[in-house]
Structure formats: C-alpha cells, structure tokens
Amino acid sequence: MNPVVALALAGLAATLGLAGNAAAATPAELLSGLQAAAGAPGAGDRGQRLFTTTHGREWSCASCHGSTPTTVGKHASTGKAIQPLAPAFNAERFTDPAKVEKWFRRNCNDVMGRECTAGEKADMLAWLLSLKP
Numbered sequence: 001m002n003p004v005v006a007l008a009l010a011g012l013a014a015t016l017g018l019a020g021n022a023a024a025a026t027p028a029e030l031l032s033g034l035q036a037a038a039g040a041p042g043a044g045d046r047g048q049r050l051f052t053t054t055h056g057r058e059w060s061c062a063s064c065h066g067s068t069p070t071t072v073g074k075h076a077s078t079g080k081a082i083q084p085l086a087p088a089f090n091a092e093r094f095t096d097p098a099k100v101e102k103w104f105r106r107n108c109n110d111v112m113g114r115e116c117t118a119g120e121k122a123d124m125l126a127w128l129l130s131l132k133p
C-alpha cells in the first residue's frame with residue numbers, strides 16, 4: 001500500500017479508537033488525572049474509609065470487593081467471584097479508562113446513590129495503589 005495512504009488509514013483508525021491499545025493507561029496516570037480534576041492529591045486513609053463503610057445504603061464497596069481488595073471478592077447479590085481490585089494484585093485493573101469510568105459510575109450509584117467526585121475516586125485509587133504484596 002502507498003505509505004501515505006497507510007498513514008492516513010492508521011490515523012483514521014486511531015481517531016475512531018480502532019487501534020488496539022489506543023486508550024490504554026496505567027493506574028498511576030489515571031490517579032494523576034483524577035488528582036488534577038480534583039485539584040488535590042488523593043489521600044489513601046480517606047479512600048480506605050470511603051471504600052469500607054456504607055453511605056446510607058445497604059452496600060459498601062467492600063461488600064463485593066472485600067475490605068482488603070487484594071484477593072478475590074464475591075458479588076453481594078449474585079455471589080459471582082470478582083478478581084482483586086488492587087492493581088498490584090491484578091495487572092488488568094485501572095488500565096482501561098472507559099471500563100474504570102463505567103464501573104465507578106455504576107458502583108458509586110449503588111453504594112452512595114450518586115456518582116463519586118473526582119476527589120473521592122482519587123482517594124480510593126490512592127489507597128488501592130498503596131496495597132502491596
């Protein structure tokens with residue numbers, strides 16, 4: 001193929017999000033983005049408290065992910081296994097921004113009855129990143 005055409009097609013694929021890892025990120029990059037949006041660094045102690053306590057509803061984040069999300073959790077209603085949420089124990093976690101946003105939205109709504117703020121997400125991700133083997 002003519003190299004100029006190939007380049008144009010590659011650019012188009014990237015624009016459309018068709019290039020495999022176009023949207024991949026590292027957990028540290030996602031944390032930086034959340035901290036920038038919140039205008040403050042994430043605080044792991046606050047994140048742990050948010051994650052392990054209830055917020056006026058039946059479930060906490062820990063109800064499904066476990067209060068130390070370094071091992072396999074269990075879905076509070078379906079009983080299905082949930083792989084560890086802490087990135088040091090599960091290399092796939094916090095590498096797909098769309099997946100992260102989708103589940104933050106859904107799970108914060110279930111647990112808090114609203115979306116989490118960027119600051120709350122930064123706090124929880126800072127705590128999750130502090131968990132090491």
Ligand code: HEC
Binds near residue numbers: 059060062064083092
């Ligand atoms: C009712 C069960 C349940 C509760 C409660 C819950 N989660 Fe989850 N969470 C899931 C399931 C199911 C998935 C998707 C399956 C998977 O990725 O293992 C998931 C995935 C995620 C992901 C995607 C991470 C990634 O990169 O793969 C994040 C972030 C997350 N949850 C955060 C939270 C936070 C924060 C809370 C508390 C506000 C919470 N969850 C409460 C069940 C739950």
